[in-house]
Amino acid sequence: MKADIGLIGLAVMGQNLVLNMNDHGFKVAVFNRTHSKTADFLDGAAKDTTIIGAESIDELLNSLASPKKVMLMVKAGQVVDDYIDLIAPKLAAGDIIIDGGNSLYTDTNRRTDALKQQNILFVGTGVSGGEEGARHGPSIMPGGNPAAWEAVKPIFQAISAVVDDYPCCQWVGDQGAGHYVKMIHNGIEYGDMQLICEAYQLLSEGLGLSNDEIQAVFSEWNSGQLQSYLIEITANILAFKDTDETPLLDKILDCAGQKGTGKWTAINALDLGIPLTLIAESVFARCLSAQKTERVQAAVKLPKLAVEFTGDKASMVQAIGEALYAAKIISYAQGFRLIKEAAQEYSWKLNYGEIALMWRGGCIIRSQFLNNINDAYQADPNLDNLLLSDYFAEIMQKSEAGWRKAIILGVEQSLATPVLSSALAFYDGYRSECLPANLLQAQRDYFGAHTYERTDKPRGEFFHTDWTGTGGKTASSIYNV
Numbered sequence: 044m045k046a047d048i049g050l051i052g053l054a055v056m057g058q059n060l061v062l063n064m065n066d067h068g069f070k071v072a073v074f075n076r077t078h079s080k081t082a083d084f085l086d087g088a089a090k091d092t093t094i095i096g097a098e099s100i101d102e103l104l105n106s107l108a109s110p111k112k113v114m115l116m117v118k119a120g121q122v123v124d125d126y127i128d129l130i131a132p133k134l135a136a137g138d139i140i141i142d143g144g145n146s147l148y149t150d151t152n153r154r155t156d157a158l159k160q161q162n163i164l165f166v167g168t169g170v171s172g173g174e175e176g177a178r179h180g181p182s183i184m185p186g187g188n189p190a191a192w193e194a195v196k197p198i199f200q201a202i203s204a205v206v207d208d209y210p211c212c213q214w215v216g217d218q219g220a221g222h223y224v225k226m227i228h229n230g231i232e233y234g235d236m237q238l239i240c241e242a243y244q245l246l247s248e249g250l251g252l253s254n255d256e257i258q259a260v261f262s263e264w265n266s267g268q269l270q271s272y273l274i275e276i277t278a279n280i281l282a283f284k285d286t287d288e289t290p291l292l293d294k295i296l297d298c299a300g301q302k303g304t305g306k307w308t309a310i311n312a313l314d315l316g317i318p319l320t321l322i323a324e325s326v327f328a329r330c331l332s333a334q335k336t337e338r339v340q341a342a343v344k345l346p347k348l349a350v351e352f353t354g355d356k357a358s359m360v361q362a363i364g365e366a367l368y369a370a371k372i373i374s375y376a377q378g379f380r381l382i383k384e385a386a387q388e389y390s391w392k393l394n395y396g397e398i399a400l401m402w403r404g405g406c407i408i409r410s411q412f413l414n415n416i417n418d419a420y421q422a423d424p425n426l427d428n429l430l431l432s433d434y435f436a437e438i439m440q441k442s443e444a445g446w447r448k449a450i451i452l453g454v455e456q457s458l459a460t461p462v463l464s465s466a467l468a469f470y471d472g473y474r475s476e477c478l479p480a481n482l483l484q485a486q487r488d489y490f491g492a493h494t495y496e497r498t499d500k501p502r503g504e505f506f507h508t509d510w511t512g513t514g515g516k517t518a519s520s521i522y523n524v
């Protein structure tokens with residue numbers, strides 16, 4: 044019997060996805076550049092399964108049923124192109140290549156279009172959930188050539204996480220839409236993590252709570268509206284003791300690593316001109332953390348003001364929880380706004396509610412809150428911004444006082460809260476009918492003749508003023524917003 048699907052790339056993700064497919068009754072053929080890893084896999088985790096090992100690409104392709112489906116789980120970038128160049132000429136019209144790695148969505152746009160010319164159906168899919176998700180149910184976000192969906196759907200929906208009978212795998216959209224949504228997911232993950240870190244620092248350094256006390260706060264938060272996987276694991280991390288029975292967390296160096304998907308998200312927001320301040324700040328927060336040596340010097344040279352907290356701790360803990368929730372709403376509102384802009388830019392038809400539902404299982408940002416996002420889009424599929432939904436608008440109003448209070452605590456105690464604070468700055472700006480950009484436009488026109496629009500004239504009419512009396516009448520030919 045021929046295999047249902049072939050998978051190339053037997054590292055942590057590939058191996059676990061293959062085992063997951065095998066558990067669900069699919070016959071899988073596998074290939075890895077370094078064959079010894081295939082052999083080890085077949086002798087180890089894949090022993091007593093129906094998984095077939097191939098020593099060459101030809102052997103892999105010959106073992107597949109038609110239409111042939113070949114999934115790549117390899118390092119993103121050139122390796123994916125190299126495999127496509129190797130495989131595509133050996134496939135027939137209607138065969139399918141799937142890239143399940145963390146590829147940049149623009150690469151997926153290019154690959155989908157190029158392979159369509161060769162009558163090969165390309166799918167670029169985000170797979171979230173790491174090793175555990177891949178083995179027992181990831182969130183899978185496929186996009187690319189929609190003609191491939193019916194063939195890959197039974198496999199992907201069988202192996203994905205399922206929440207409330209809803210598979211965390213739905214067709215996202217054309218070209219790189221799946222990889223794009225996975226990129227935004229990762230950006231949101233950066234934001235959620237930094238938000239939790241800032242709340243933790245306000246509780247520990249700001250209020251002087253012990254790790255055990257903070258653990259209790261996070262556990263309580265996890266039973267309410269803040270319920271999420273990341274809040275849950277934070278409580279577990281706070282409770283975890285090292286071999287000497289002291290908290291392991293206190294011994295971990297405060298230098299954050301990153302692999303780049305948060306940066307891609309922030310760059311994309313800048314490219315599309317969408318304020319994604321919270322995620323961008325969370326990337327910068329990791330960059331600042333990595334400057335440890337310099338920070339140690341600065342801590343001596345630039346000592347902080349020491350102000351002790353004297354207020355009511357219980358009400359401040361509540362305020363920090365409100366700040367966390369309000370800023371989280373800002374993060375998702377910004378993220379979904381960016382997705383909407385990309386959909387317009389690339390003419391993708393996306394279902395925003397389904398995207399939220401797909402993130403409820405298998406992935407790192409899974410949370411209760413994603414149901415509320417789906418509800419908001421169900422109520423109005425064309426919603427411009429989540430903040431404009433009645434549900435979220437009401438929460439923002441209720442949380443605002445606590446949010447400001449928590450930020451003031453950070454300001455008074457010289458504790459950096461870049462994402463909590465920038466989220467509030469965005470919120471205040473977003474709901475401002477008037478911003479000081481009138482002055483900015485005047486400045487631009489003053490020094491560069493960039494022109495401006497007037498409040499007493501219709502939009503689209505541009506004016507230039509000779510501000511000094513020594514300038515000319517010629518305006519800059521390009522009006523850059």
Ligand code: NBP
Nearest residue numbers: 052053054055056057076077116117118119122144145173
């Ligand atoms: P890696 O990203 O570490 O990739 C390892 C695989 O790529 C191995 O099969 C390796 O073959 C192959 N490979 C490399 Br590296 N260079 C190659 C080359 N020049 N030619 C051919 N094959 C090459 O594995 P992973 O962590 O399982 O991730 C797979 C994909 O899934 C990546 O795109 C990753 O970003 C994405 N992803 C990872 C996670 C996660 O938690 N790890 C989560 C979600 C998505 P070899 O064995 O011969 O070296």
